[in-house]
Amino acid sequence: MAVLNDYWHLVLADLKNNLNRSVYETWLSQLEFLKTENSGRKVVLSVPSRFNQKYLETKFSTQLLEAVRKYFPRVIHLEFRISQKKNLSDIQIQDSFFESEEAKSSSKMKYKETSKIDSRDFNLQLKPTTLFNDSLNNLNPKYTLESFVQTSSNLLACNVAKAIVEKPGQRYNPVFLYSGVGLGKTHLLQAIGQKILENQPNLKIKYATSEMFFNHFIASIQNKSGKAFHEYYRSCDVLLIDDIQFISGKEATQEAFFHAFNELHQNNKQIVITSDKPPKSIASIEERLVSRFEWGLVIDIGFPDFEDRLSVLNFKLDKLNFNLNEQQKVKIATAVDTNFRDLEGVLNRIEARIKLLPDRPFEDYELAKILAGFKKASTIHFQISNKLNNPQDLIELVCSVFGVSKEEIYSTSRQQNLALARQVAMYCCREFLNLSFPATAKLFNRDHTTVMHAWKKISKQSLDTKNTYLYNKLQEIRSNPFLLTK
Ligand code: ADP
Ligand code: MG
Numbered sequence: 132m133a134v135l136n137d138y139w140h141l142v143l144a145d146l147k148n149n150l151n152r153s154v155y156e157t158w159l160s161q162l163e164f165l166k167t168e169n170s171g172r173k174v175v176l177s178v179p180s181r182f183n184q185k186y187l188e189t190k191f192s193t194q195l196l197e198a199v200r201k202y203f204p205r206v207i208h209l210e211f212r213i214s215q216k217k218n219l220s221d222i223q224i225q226d227s228f229f230e231s232e233e234a235k236s237s238s239k240m241k242y243k244e245t246s247k248i249d250s251r252d253f254n255l256q257l258k259p260t261t262l263f264n265d266s267l268n269n270l271n272p273k274y275t276l277e278s279f280v281q282t283s284s285n286l287l288a289c290n291v292a293k294a295i296v297e298k299p300g301q302r303y304n305p306v307f308l309y310s311g312v313g314l315g316k317t318h319l320l321q322a323i324g325q326k327i328l329e330n331q332p333n334l335k336i337k338y339a340t341s342e343m344f345f346n347h348f349i350a351s352i353q354n355k356s357g358k359a360f361h362e363y364y365r366s367c368d369v370l371l372i373d374d375i376q377f378i379s380g381k382e383a384t385q386e387a388f389f390h391a392f393n394e395l396h397q398n399n400k401q402i403v404i405t406s407d408k409p410p411k412s413i414a415s416i417e418e419r420l421v422s423r424f425e426w427g428l429v430i431d432i433g434f435p436d437f438e439d440r441l442s443v444l445n446f447k448l449d450k451l452n453f454n455l456n457e458q459q460k461v462k463i464a465t466a467v468d469t470n471f472r473d474l475e476g477v478l479n480r481i482e483a484r485i486k487l488l489p490d491r492p493f494e495d496y497e498l499a500k501i502l503a504g505f506k507k508a509s510t511i512h513f514q515i516s517n518k519l520n521n522p523q524d525l526i527e528l529v530c531s532v533f534g535v536s537k538e539e540i541y542s543t544s545r546q547q548n549l550a551l552a553r554q555v556a557m558y559c560c561r562e563f564l565n566l567s568f569p570a571t572a573k574l575f576n577r578d579h580t581t582v583m584h585a586w587k588k589i590s591k592q593s594l595d596t597k598n599t600y601l602y603n604k605l606q607e608i609r610s611n612p613f614l615l616t617k
Pocket of ligand 2: 316317318373374
């Protein structure tokens with residue numbers, strides 16, 4: 132995670148501010164960031180000696196972890212590695228703890244999650260006091276409402292966020308926010324937390340991804356700190372849970388979350404949840420949780436249209452304090468039509484180039500080179516994975532995206548949304564399954580010319596990013612995990 136590397140000096144600066152100078156100089160100034168492991172959940176730091184390692188582990192791991200997590204809430208585990216590499220085996224002793232019989236028998240957990248624990252995710256440094264430290268809200272100051280650009284595709288979500296900030300727990304509760312990747316869920320969720328904290332500093336706010344919740348839950352069982360876990364999640368005024376889809380299939384974690392949810396909700400505490408899909412579409416999740424999620428407000432952030440992308444681009448360019456000419460901006464906003472994370476990726480590359488050669492103007496051919504490496508969503512072709520290889524499943528997917536039933540899609544009704552869904556389903560059968568026109572026609576009990584017409588129409592309109600409704604629906608179909616890009 133190169134990003135953490137970039138921010139490492141901030142972590143050190145934070146520690147420097149909060150520690151006695153000589154303590155900082157002796158023990159921490161020599162710490163170096165090495166790498167992250169376990170998908171960014173573990174940070175490996177390099178220390179000069181074994182003595183240094185032991186001392187940091189016992190005295191500073193809590194404080195260090197907190198400082199790291201201010202910027203990177205994903206991180207749950209630090210490892211201090213001696214730079215000469217000679218004492219590596221010592222470090223691995225910690226990891227073996229969870230494989231030991233003692234650890235297994237001390238755990239009362241019988242749920243299937245136990246078998247799935249990646250032992251490297253935890254180590255003995257994860258004392259309950261570290262994990263369930265009430266002062267940890269996991270908010271990242273980078274994500275604010277002020278830096279979140281309001282666009283046509285996130286307008287509703289923005290307004291709901293503002294309403295939550297005004298009266299947490301009173302107007303909309305729970306709020307379930309979903310969208311495709313990189314469209315601002317985490318940013319908005321974090322921004323809600325920041326703003327409430329700014330307005331009402333005495334409120335307790337907790338942000339966690341559902342993965343963190345899961346890790347905390349498992350660790351609490353391993354550490355026998357169930358009470359601390361319960362208190363941590365049930366004692367807050369605002370609970371922000373990011374990417375809830377990760378608790379899919381984790382029954383015990385779902386149960387723990389269900390109880391935390393109920394208690395908070397009964398006490399009018401604000402709950403905001405995000406996901407990459409609507410509640411009903413999350414696989415292997417208990418029905419009672421789905422119904423809780425649907426109690427309040429379910430909203431989505433759509434895919435951005437050209438104007439949305441241009442306004443976010445302008446905002447980010449302003450912040451970076453460099454300008455591109457209008458033509459270049461239009462080129463970027465046209466080409467990068469997937470999400471804002473990709474837009475930021477392109478901007479990072481432009482920024483790197485401009486900083487590297489500050490005196491040379493940024494030429495069109497350089498932009499073209501950067502954009503050439505980028506695949507437009509509308510030109511990516513899709514194929515079906517073996518999980519979704521029959522027309523019935525595909526048609527069902529289209530039905531769920533358009534909110535129509537299978538009976539309706541096969542019917543002769545010409546109601547507008549239904550007719551569009553039917554045409555999209557026909558289009559998808561050809562695009563994704565390579566079905567012929569007559570074969571598709573047979574499925575829908577129609578003439579093959581009807582299918583041909585549908586395919587032509589949708590093919591053409593799918594390239595029109597101004598047609599945001601169709602565009603968003605097609606993106607939603609394409610972002611289904613069972614569809615693989617070629
Ligand atoms: P998600 O959680 O939906 O995958 P993120 O919140 O991580 O997406 O957003 C991806 C990146 O795009 C972040 O760096 C975020 O700051 C930025 N971003 C997303 N939406 C906006 C917006 N409306 N205005 C400004 N930046 C945005
Ligand atoms: Mg996110």
